Amino acid sequence: MFDLSGKTALVTGATGGIGGAIAKALHAQGATVSLSGTRKEALEALAAELGERAHVLPCNLGVAEEVEKLVPDAEAAMGQVDILVNNAGITRDNIFMRLTDEAWDQVIAVNLTSAFRLSRAAVRSMMRRRAGRIISITSIVGVTGNAGQGNYAAAKAAMIGMSKSLAQEVASRGVTVNCVAPGFIATPMTDALNEKQRESILKAVPAARLGSPADIANACVYLASDEAGYVTGQTLHVNGGMAMI
Amino acid sequence: MSEIADQVKKIVAEHLGVEPAKVTENASFIDDLGADSLDTVELVMAFEEAFNTEIPDDAAETILTVGDAIKFLEKNAA
Numbered sequence: 376m377f378d379l380s381g382k383t384a385l386v387t388g389a390t391g392g393i394g395g396a397i398a399k400a401l402h403a404q405g406a407t408v409s410l411s412g413t414r415k416e417a418l419e420a421l422a423a424e425l426g427e428r429a430h431v432l433p434c435n436l437g438v439a440e441e442v443e444k445l446v447p448d449a450e451a452a453m454g455q456v457d458i459l460v461n462n463a464g465i466t467r468d469n470i471f472m473r474l475t476d477e478a479w480d481q482v483i484a485v486n487l488t489s490a491f492r493l494s495r496a497a498v499r500s501m502m503r504r505r506a507g508r509i510i511s512i513t514s515i516v517g518v519t520g521n522a523g524q525g526n527y528a529a530a531k532a533a534m535i536g537m538s539k540s541l542a543q544e545v546a547s548r549g550v551t552v553n554c555v556a557p558g559f560i561a562t563p564m565t566d567a568l569n570e571k572q573r574e575s576i577l578k579a580v581p582a583a584r585l586g587s588p589a590d591i592a593n594a595c596v597y598l599a600s601d602e603a604g605y606v607t608g609q610t611l612h613v614n615g616g617m618a619m620i
Numbered sequence: 621m622s623e624i625a626d627q628v629k630k631i632v633a634e635h636l637g638v639e640p641a642k643v644t645e646n647a648s649f650i651d652d653l654g655a656d657s658l659d660t661v662e663l664v665m666a667f668e669e670a671f672n673t674e675i676p677d678d679a680a681e682t683i684l685t686v687g688d689a690i691k692f693l694e695k696n697a698a
Contacts, residue, residue, distance in 0.1 A: 502658075503665060544658060 377600040380405030383453040384599065385446065387436060387493065388463030390417040392562030393512065396588030397460055397595045402428060404596055406458065409449040436463050436489035437481065446496035455504070458599045459497040461490035461511040461534070464527075471525045479526045486530035491537060494552070498545060507550040508599045511538050512591070515558045515614050531556075535610050542608035551607035555594045558614025561585040582615030624671070624697060625690045631666050632686055635659070645687035663689070671697040 384401045388394035389410035398421065402408050407428040410418045415433045422429040430452040434445045449456050464486045467478035494509050501507025516524055517531025535554050542552035559565060559576055565585060568576070577583055594613050597603050612620055625645075633640040636653050649655040649663065664680045667673075671693050675683070683689050 499665070502662065548658070 376602060377404055377596050379458075379596070379599060382406045382457045382599070383409070383449075383455055384458035384460060385409045385411065385432075385449040385453075385456050385493075385497070386460040386462055387411045387434070387445075387489070388512075389421060390414045391462070391464075393557065393560060393588045393591050394460075394462040395421055396592040397462055397512075398429075399425065400589065400592035400596050401458065401460075401599060404600075406599075407453050409452055409456075411445060411449075412463070436485045439492070442489050442492045443496070446493055450500070455500060456497050457501070457506065458508040458510070459493060460595060460599075461493060461509070463489065464512065464514075464530075466524065466527050468523045468527065470523055474525055482526040483530050483533075486527070487533050487537070490534055494537075494541060498541065498550060501550045502545055502548045505549040507545075508603075509538070509541070509550070509552040510595050510598050511552075511554045512595075513554040513556045513610060515556050515612065515618055517556065518610070518612075518620055519618050538610075539608045546607050549604070551598070551604065553598045553603075553607060554610040555591055555598065556610050556612045556614070557586060557591050558612070558617040559585050560591060561587055580615045580617045582617075584615065586613060586615055622690070622694060624693050627670060628667065628690050628693060629686060631670055632663065632689075635663055635666055643686055645685065645690065647686050648684055649686070650684070667693060673697045 379401055384406045386394055386398045386408060389398045390412035398408050398410055402425050409430045409432050410421055411432045411434045412418050413435050418431045422431050432448050434441045436442055446456060465482060467482050469478060490511055511534050513534045514531040516528045517535055520528050538552045538554050590613050594611050629643045633643050636655055638653050647653055649660050664675050668675055673696055683692055
């Protein structure tokens, strides 16, 4: 089950906690992976850890020209892109009244516009091959909203609408387009929370623990696999029951 | 009939799964041959591959009939 031998995957934000776990999981199932991110050294360290079948493709997703180059670069490195994982994301949190245009634009550019451009670039050859997987990492807050994250929640919600639309266009060509929506996942971002914040969060999680990056990666492996061929336009919520949608 | 025209008609018939006889120069991909908008994108990609040329999006949007495709490729294909 869920064998990805011979498949190729491009993962953005591969230096992050969740992105790294996704790359490792796809690689462990046999896929060749292209690791993209802004920190070259961290990407190279991850590639070295994975050994064979790992390529490093540094890219700043906030810069349009770099985004346009990423899929062609990945196709050059691996021959083709069978699986695209739009994972990269940034936060520029602030209460709505203090949210600057800049914080809005940055978050929309990196979290949403880059996913649009990368998906547009990758879907072309997927359609031609009558096979492909596009998986975008959205967030529970894209569905529930979150105080202080108006920009981030907007980008994540938009990702879901975008994925559903593309899914409808290309379903008949064997290409599936889905989202994975993490809840609270233990990453350097959540490490910054204090004990009290952590406690109040856990009260809202029926599973009574934070999720791990591997929980998200496992969901991606499933959606990337041949076994998930009839699943498209969906958002798979991985949140310990925190929101049941 | 030119070699390009022959090849275009063959690609269209194969791709859309229609009778070759229906693939006339006046035939519209969408109105006469049952293509959807995604089929037209795929046809353009198939032409690009077969004729080793690039068809920019703004040109692709003007290719609505079999004849349009033949005309474009006769003018632009190497």
